[in-house]
Amino acid sequence: MEITNPLLNPLLERYVRETAPLLIPHINILRRVRAALNNGRAEFVAQYRALVEQEEQHPARWRTRGSELANQMTVVWADSLADHTLPDALQRGATWSAELYADGLDFADQYVLWKQYRRALLPTLLREFAAGPELALAFEALDAQERAVMGLVGVMGIVGAREQLTQGVHLRSVGRLTGGLAHAMNNTMAVIVGRAQIVEEQLTNEDLRQELRSIQRVARAGAESFRQLHQFATEHDGHAPERVDVNLIVNQVIQLTRFRWRDDAEASGISIDIVKDLDVTPQIWAQSALLRDALVELILNSVEAMPLGGIVTLRTERADDKVVILVIDQGEGMDETTRTRALEPFFTTKAVGHVGLGLATVAEIVRQLNGAMELESERGQGTTVRIALPIATGPATPTERQQARMARWASILVVDDEPQIRDVAARTFHLRGFRVVAADSGADALRVFQEKGPFEVVITDLGMPGLNGFELARALKDLHPQTIVILMTGWAAEIDPVKMRESGIDRAISKPFDVDQVVQLIGEAFAIQEKK
Incomplete structure (x- = not known):
């Protein structure tokens, strides 16, 4: 499928222009991976096909197309790196992603396809690259390629949503399309921003710190674009003023x-x-x-x-x-x-x-x-x-300095079932001087709260197996009503304020979050408690 709609070109061209240079340091490694893949193509295709057939997330009709997907994946993301310039290779990837969207595979499906590609490549990598620094460089190159690929898939998701908007498709449909995309991308961006903040806190070289701040700005801007599009497509007038x-x-x-x-x-x-x-x-x-x-x-x-x-x-x-x-x-x-x-x-x-x-x-x-x-x-x-x-009337909120001072002494329990997000959040708050404990589920959080608490603040994910964020908040408030519960989710803008209050949630923040904004929210919550 050729991309012909002129509405697509500016966004796609900008992404390709800004992303291609990021792959240049890794191009030789990626081309070496391609050469090794060609030598063991049959083994790779067999492993990839097996992974696709076993993946329950894919639509049933796709689980029988493992060999076809394996060949398409290698043509688009391995062969094209040797046969085309980086911008051309990314353009080819965009075309294929658009075809997958049109054929029923959304962002989450395409993300799984890529992860299966990485897993099927593992025997090839272990054979081609010596253990140690050389193998580490190979994984680093594939990580860079993954960021470029999934960013590109995200761009094509936005493009598809925009086309639906301009063609007058009901916004509810666009909400479903952008929903999974926004959630997955917010989780990815949360890890990127969090890791960058952790490294920045430990560096003294100002040039490197500036580079890390640039990474954080770009990641937040990307997450904000997804959030705004999804919010526009799904928000209705049911929210309270x-x-x-x-x-x-x-x-x-x-x-x-x-x-x-x-x-x-x-x-x-x-x-x-x-x-x-x-x-x-x-x-x-x-x-x-x-x-x-x-x-x-x-x-x-x-x-x-x-x-x-x-x-x-x-x-x-x-x-x-x-x-x-x-x-x-x-x-x-x-x-x-x-x-x-x-x-x-x-x-x-x-x-x-x-x-x-x-x-x-x-x-x-x-x-x-x-x-x-x-x-x-x-x-x-x-x-x-x-x-x-x-104009709204009522008391003003505390100043940022007052809020930060009230929040600084708090002990925090971080709850998320995704290890990378949980680790990043915990380490980020620890570096700011908070006492931080992490839990990997709602049930684990209740156990930790009773054994090591009470905690002044609990920051929890919404969607978790077992107890979700709402259920955990209610249980925590029953144990200790003074605990401030903050919901950390890719859907913060959509949470019904009434449901938040009924569940005992004091604030909601969107992934990826900025630690200073969270400190401010904690301070606001403390200030409100003091007035009660």
Whole structure:
């Protein structure tokens, strides 16, 4: 399958451009692996086929295609490294990944395929490379290749989700597609960020520390992209209102719609820019998913109103007891008849088949948020939409310094059934001076809590065999109500606040997490407890 949709090119090309140089130091080893693989191809195919046939996660029809997959895997990820440049090899990998997605293998399936490839390669590696430093270099090269491959598979997953969005596929379907992808990638990114933080804490060379910070920034940015896409595809208005930073939502929406106002526009030969004019504003009470949906629709409307290109300005400001959001475009504008009907349900001037919320639904969202919406537009003069939302009232949260001071003495129990994530989290907090104990399951956590506790803080994964995070939190609160329980998951944005409270969970954090943010959350929780 050739990748022809121009929407795919910018994201894929950028990934290939930035990833190919990371494989250059390992290319000779990888080509040596390929040569050794050719000499023992029959043995490799037999082992790979056996692994695929035994894998219950794969759809049944795929478990009979082990030999075919083995040959495709070696052509794409071994032969192409010898026969093509690195960028071309990655492009070929992207094409194959897209074909697998189209044929029913999602990110998790493709991740398993790669792991089976690594396992089937083991006899070849042990035969080709001498034990010791030489074999270690081979494993290091395959680790680098794995990061590149799975990142590429993730990019193709985003690409597929974007195509579904632009074609009007129901967001629930996109949520299912991005859900497993986001969860798997967040776990991977959590390990990368955590390991980098651990090494950074122990280095004194500032140049190396800067490089490690760059790795952390890139990993967090990747995880944030997956989180935002999945959040946009799955969030609905069932969440209770919460304190919301309007400027944060505006920045998220700009990133979410970038594929439309930048990538799609460039592919059409026009230029559309978004200008931010964001004032420092207080928080508002709102359902963030609703506000995000409304602003996405306004930006997409503005882009569609500028077929020749132009500028969309997003402005925020305070006006008395309101926070005002303005979306201003340089589009075609509306005549008086269109303007007076623009907020009517089902009214549109767009072509048949247009998919969107419509200004009427945006106005309804604003009404649900106890706000007001105004529309200004003239033919040939563009359109301005003004949304005013009430400011949140209530006590301010403690300062970061106060929070950190309150949190620093805490003893922490880390609970996760994935060894790498558990180890990284425990070591990270230990290096910050906390007393840390780790547990590998909910049942183990209860045992450790009773034998070595109580602990001031428990940081637990959500999805674990036996007791899950919610059940563990309830059990811990029964034992020691003062313990602060923080849920560590790739799904933090989706957790129902009511269910969190009922389960005794005080805070939720997304993988990969930043240790300073966790310290801040612990401090906030301590501050709230002190006021009770």
